[in-house]
Structure formats: C-alpha cells, structure tokens
Amino acid sequence: MRKLLPGPAAxxxxxxxxxxxxxxxxxxxPWVMVNMIASADGAVAxxxxxxxxxxxxxxxxxxxVRACADWILVGAGTVRAExxxxxxxxxAALEARRQAGRSDRPGLAVVSAGLDFDPGLPMLADQRPGEARPLILTGPDAPRDRAEHLAGTAEVVRLEPPAIPLAEAARIGSPAATLGELGRMEPPAAPPAETARIGSPAAALGELGRRGxxxxxxxxxxxxxxxxxxAGxxxxxCLSxxxxxxxxxxxxxIHGAALAGPLTLELAHLLEEDGMLFARYLALR
Ligand SMILES: NC(=O)c1ccc[n+]([C@@H]2O[C@H](COP(=O)([O-])OP(=O)(O)OC[C@H]3O[C@@H](n4cnc5c(N)ncnc54)[C@H](OP(=O)(O)O)[C@@H]3O)[C@@H](O)[C@H]2O)c1
Incomplete structure (x- = not known):
C-alpha cells in the first residue's frame, strides 16, 4: 500500500x-467512523x-479500520444484503487491537425497526463459544414476536424515540434555544417512517457508550x-x-432526506494500491 498524502509518498x-x-x-x-466503498461514479452496490x-x-x-473500533454499527439492510x-x-488485527488496549473483538450492533431477520444469517446461525451475540437496536414499537424469536441468538434493545423529530434535534443547541426556536417555526415535516419508529443516533451511541x-x-x-x-x-x-x-x-x-447543511470534510490521508484510492477524511466542526 502506497501513501500519497500527506507526502512524501511511501x-x-x-x-x-x-x-x-x-x-x-x-x-x-463515542467517536464515529464510517467506512464505505464506492465506484468512481458513486455507486455503493x-x-x-x-x-x-x-x-x-x-x-x-x-x-x-475494524481494528480501530470498539463496536461496529450496521443497518439491517446491509446485514441482509451482505x-x-x-x-x-x-x-495481525488482533495484535493491533491488543496493543491499542482494545477488546479482542469489536461488538456488532445492528439497527433495525422491523426485526425481520432470516435465522440462517451467519451472524445468528454461526456463533462460536465465547463470542458475544449481536446487539440489535430497535424502537419501542418493534414487533414483540420477532424480538422473542431473536432472543436466543441476539440481544434486542429498544431505544426511546427522540422527544422531537430527529431532523430538528440535529440542528439544536440548548433545550431553551430549541423551545424558543420551535415556537417561531412552521410545524416540521413528518420524519421518514423508519426514523419515526426508532430512537435517535444519540440514543444508539449512548447505548454503545454504556457498553464501553x-x-x-x-x-x-x-x-x-x-x-x-x-444528526451531525x-x-x-474512510472511503475506498x-x-x-x-x-x-x-x-x-448517504441516502435519505437532504442534510440540514453540508458536512465539511478535511482530507487526513490518501493511500493507493492497484488503482484503488483510500481516503480518510475528518469532519470539520
Ligand atoms: N459500498 C459499501 O461500502 C456498502 C456498505 C454497506 C451497505 N452497502 C449496500 O447498501 C445497500 C443497503 O442499503 P440500505 O440503505 O438499505 O442499508 P442499511 O442502512 O444497512 O439498512 C437499512 C435498514 O436498516 C434499518 N435502519 C437503518 N437506519 C434506520 C433508522 N434510522 N431507523 C430505523 N431503522 C433503520 C432498517 O431496518 P429494518 O428494515 O430491519 O427495519 C432499514 O430498512 C446494500 O446494497 C448494501 O450492499 C454498501
């Protein structure tokens, strides 16, 4: 692997x-990394x-990248597709984890509103002794029968939905400012169906933070x-x-409603191998 930036190449x-x-x-x-691969024309699949x-x-x-993480967070669509x-x-990754003082394996947390999982999925069907079951983060209204079916092979946690619509919560500073601002605003558009049925990213990250x-x-x-x-x-x-x-x-x-404002990134490094580029960006605040 060749590092192109910051120079010199090495x-x-x-x-x-x-x-x-x-x-x-x-x-x-916690700090949140995203790792994705895209084609030169932006396709992710x-x-x-x-x-x-x-x-x-x-x-x-x-x-x-996985060697950097305490927990992996993934959507149910990806779990099913991949x-x-x-x-x-x-x-080698285990050694890197130990040197950095991390647990031997990252936990796997899956976000799902509907809890519709094939029991033959490898994360459910192929579990070895000593391995932690996947954590499934869902909303308060997730189907109870599906949660019960998962009980032996996954831990299901119901996140509380945000008190105010997520798109508004993302733009907000203090609660006092929020209430004042909401009083002056038009009623917000309804959030997308799936975000209405599940807690906020803050609740999901809070749950993972409590787990170390x-x-x-x-x-x-x-x-x-x-x-x-x-939610910023x-x-x-990390983009390949x-x-x-x-x-x-x-x-x-990123697929959903337009963000409230663009998230500006700073290039931290650029690597290359066999014509594939590996960029690492940091969000500028
Ligand atoms: N190129 C890459 O690096 C890469 C990485 C990952 C995935 N992919 C591709 O992306 C495609 C899948 O896309 P996707 O957008 O469907 O994936 P996704 O984000 O993994 O999954 C969407 C599903 O996850 C759950 N979910 C995610 N966010 C939620 C939220 N805020 N509230 C409630 N539920 C939420 C819902 O699950 P339920 O349906 O269970 O309610 C939702 O239907 C696949 O083709 C996959 O191969 C590519």
Missing amino acids: EVDLLDVYPAAARTPPAGR VGGASRGLGSPADQAVFQA RYRLPRPSA AKVVLSEGGPTLNAWLAD MIDEL IAPLLAGGPSPRL
Whole structure:
C-alpha cells in the first residue's frame, strides 16, 4: 500500500496507519467512523451488494479500520444484503487491537425497526463459544414476536424515540434555544417512517457508550449513514474509491432526506494500491 498524502509518498503498513490515528471522542458520545466503498461514479452496490466493488487491498483496509473500533454499527439492510457474520479479527488485527488496549473483538450492533431477520444469517446461525451475540437496536414499537424469536441468538434493545423529530434535534443547541426556536417555526415535516419508529443516533451511541465504546464504526449502509449524518454524528469517513464505473440504481454513501447543511470534510490521508484510492477524511466542526 502506497501513501500519497500527506507526502512524501511511501509504502505503509495499514495496521500502523489506521489504529494509530488519534480519535478523541466528542463530549458525551463515542467517536464515529464510517467506512464505505464506492465506484468512481458513486455507486455503493453492484447487483445489490458491495462485493463487486472490492479488491484484496480494500479487504485489508476493511480489516485495519475494524481494528480501530470498539463496536461496529450496521443497518439491517446491509446485514441482509451482505450476509453479515460476527467480527473475527485476523491474527495481525488482533495484535493491533491488543496493543491499542482494545477488546479482542469489536461488538456488532445492528439497527433495525422491523426485526425481520432470516435465522440462517451467519451472524445468528454461526456463533462460536465465547463470542458475544449481536446487539440489535430497535424502537419501542418493534414487533414483540420477532424480538422473542431473536432472543436466543441476539440481544434486542429498544431505544426511546427522540422527544422531537430527529431532523430538528440535529440542528439544536440548548433545550431553551430549541423551545424558543420551535415556537417561531412552521410545524416540521413528518420524519421518514423508519426514523419515526426508532430512537435517535444519540440514543444508539449512548447505548454503545454504556457498553464501553469509545470508537464506533458504521459500516453503512446508506440509510444508517443518513441517520448519523443528519444528526451531525459522523467524525471520520474512510472511503475506498474503486476504479470502475458501475451505473445502475445504487444509492450513494448517504441516502435519505437532504442534510440540514453540508458536512465539511478535511482530507487526513490518501493511500493507493492497484488503482484503488483510500481516503480518510475528518469532519470539520
Ligand atoms: N459500498 C459499501 O461500502 C456498502 C456498505 C454497506 C451497505 N452497502 C449496500 O447498501 C445497500 C443497503 O442499503 P440500505 O440503505 O438499505 O442499508 P442499511 O442502512 O444497512 O439498512 C437499512 C435498514 O436498516 C434499518 N435502519 C437503518 N437506519 C434506520 C433508522 N434510522 N431507523 C430505523 N431503522 C433503520 C432498517 O431496518 P429494518 O428494515 O430491519 O427495519 C432499514 O430498512 C446494500 O446494497 C448494501 O450492499 C454498501
């Protein structure tokens, strides 16, 4: 792997580059990384999954990014499309985790409103002794029968919905300012159905924070990323750009309503291997 920026160009070891970066959690919540791969024309899936975009170099970056995280957060759509497994770090990643004082494996947290999971999904069906079950974060109205079916293979936690619509909550400073501002505003548009049925990203990150997370890694998909971005809760974006054009109906990295304002990013590094680019961005506040 070649580091292009910051210069001078040099060969690098990914497990030195990613886990060594400083990530100071903002007050009251863990640091949030997002890791995604996209084609040069912005597609995040080919034929409904991301594997058509990947490469061995991307897999190596994927593992190095996971080595930075205490918890992985992923949307149920991605779990179903990519047939998610419990995270099992390679020997080298395990060593990097231990050197950084992290647990041997990141936890896996899945966001789902409907709890519609095939029991044959690897994360549910392939669990080894000593491995923590996946944590499923859902809303107060999630179907009780589905939660009961998951009980043996997953831990289901119901998040409280935000007291005010999420899109408004994302723009808000103090509660006093909020109430004053809401009094002056037109009634907000109804939030998207799925965000209405589940708690806020703050509630999800709070739950993971209580379980020891200092760094949470979102592995998408675009709906989950939109939820985080809308609340201003993305601190770092690791973006792999595959040297191909995919066309088709794929969403972009973030798929949902327009953000209240653009989230400005600063390029922290740019790596390259076999024509694939690996950018690491930090959110500017
Ligand atoms: N290129 C990449 O790096 C990459 C990474 C990840 C995914 N993908 C691709 O992205 C596609 C999936 O996209 P997607 O947007 O459907 O994925 P997603 O965000 O993983 O999943 C959406 C689903 O997750 C749950 N969810 C997410 N945010 C929620 C919220 N705020 N409130 C309630 N539920 C929420 C809901 O689950 P329920 O339906 O269970 O209620 C929702 O239907 C797949 O083709 C996948 O291959 C690509």
